[in-house]
Amino acid sequence: NAGVTQTPKFQVLKTGQSMTLQCAQDMNHEYMSWYRQDPGMGLRLIHYSVGAGITDQGEVPNGYNVSRSTTEDFPLRLLSAAPSQTSVYFCASSGTAINEQFFGPGTRLTVL
Amino acid sequence: KNQVEQSPQSLIILEGKNCTLQCNYTVSPFSNLRWYKQDTGRGPVSLTIMTFSENTKSNGRYTATLDADTKQSSLHITASQLSDSASYICVVSVGFQKLVFGTGTRLLVSP
Numbered sequence: 187n188a189g190v191t192q193t194p195k196f197q198v199l200k201t202g203q204s205m206t207l208q209c210a211q212d213m214n215h216e217y218m219s220w221y222r223q224d225p226g227m228g229l230r231l232i233h234y235s236v237g238a239g240i241t242d243q244g245e246v247p248n249g250y251n252v253s254r255s256t257t258e259d260f261p262l263r264l265l266s267a268a269p270s271q272t273s274v275y276f277c278a279s280s281g282t283a284i285n286e287q288f289f290g291p292g293t294r295l296t297v298l
Numbered sequence: 299k300n301q302v303e304q305s306p307q308s309l310i311i312l313e314g315k316n317c318t319l320q321c322n323y324t325v326s327p328f329s330n331l332r333w334y335k336q337d338t339g340r341g342p343v344s345l346t347i348m349t350f351s352e353n354t355k356s357n358g359r360y361t362a363t364l365d366a367d368t369k370q371s372s373l374h375i376t377a378s379q380l381s382d383s384a385s386y387i388c389v390v391s392v393g394f395q396k397l398v399f400g401t402g403t404r405l406l407v408s409p
Contacts, residue, residue: 190341228387228399229342276341284329284391286408289341 188212192277192290199267199297207262207293209277215288216279218260219244220252222273223292228290229276235260236283300325302400304388310406315378319403321371321388329391333362333373336385336402345386375381378407 193208211218219234231244235254249271251263260279264271274294280287302323311317323331330349334342346362347357348371355362359376375382388400 228401230399231397267404278341283395283397285333286344286347287342287397289343291341292339 190277190279190288190290192275192293194293195240195291197293197295199264199295201267201269201297203267205264205267207264207277207295209260209262209290211260211277211279211281211288212258213288214221214257217283217285217286218254219278220262220274221251221276221278222236222246222271223276224273232262232275234283243298248253264295269297271295272297300390300396300398302388302390302398304386304400304403306403308404308406309409311347313378313380313407313409317375317378317405319373319375319386319405321373321400323369323388323390323398325392325398328341328366328369329393329394330369331362331364331391332387332389333371334387334389336381336387338384342387345391364375372386373403375405380409383407 190211216237220232221229223229230246233252235241241252273293276292277290278287305320332347333345336342348355348364361374364371385402385404387402390398
């Protein structure tokens with residue numbers, strides 16, 4: 187039981203490049219979400235999904251896309267990276283939005 | 299506006315001492331309140347989750363309290379250990395879909 191896994195752990199991009207952050211969970215959780223964490227700020231919700239085929243925007247969705255084709259996977263796509271997207275990204279999963287959330291180890295992204 | 303405020307921002311205590319972290323919230327409707335521990339470079343890990351009707355919940359040396367009337371919660375750490383050095387994040391569920399995160403308290407336990 188691996189829990190929530192994220193890849194890559196570190197990534198450096200140039201402005202304008204695109205990439206996908208991977209997230210997978212093996213707990214059969216319906217609810218998955220992506221957060222970014224910046225110094226001095228709380229975790230901020232980017233996008234979330236309440237089940238396969240269903241996604242919705244969170245607090246800071248601009249510049250990011252998500253899809254949920256399976257229960258297990260919830261990738262986050264950066265369409266055209268900007269320096270403002272330099273952050274640590276966490277994926278989380280839970281049975282529902284208000285159940286205990288399990289977080290992945292994070293991806294540290296730097297955009298130059 | 300839904301908000302979660304934590305205090306202090308940072309704290310240094312000696313190993314073996316106790317400490318209490320505070321969380322004040324203004325959210326509606328309230329579903330539950332949770333405390334997370336986040337070690338440096340890692341994802342948050344849940345310590346406790348409390349619903350409206352729960353006043354106290356313990357997880358080993360961690361004890362969380364909730365006063366729904368004053369909208370305050372505290373996390374008490376007993377007999378601190380070096381491994382308790384981390385950020386502690388208070389999170390409140392709003393309704394059944396939304397979570398509001400505090401900015402965390404950074405705790406350093408010094409030998």
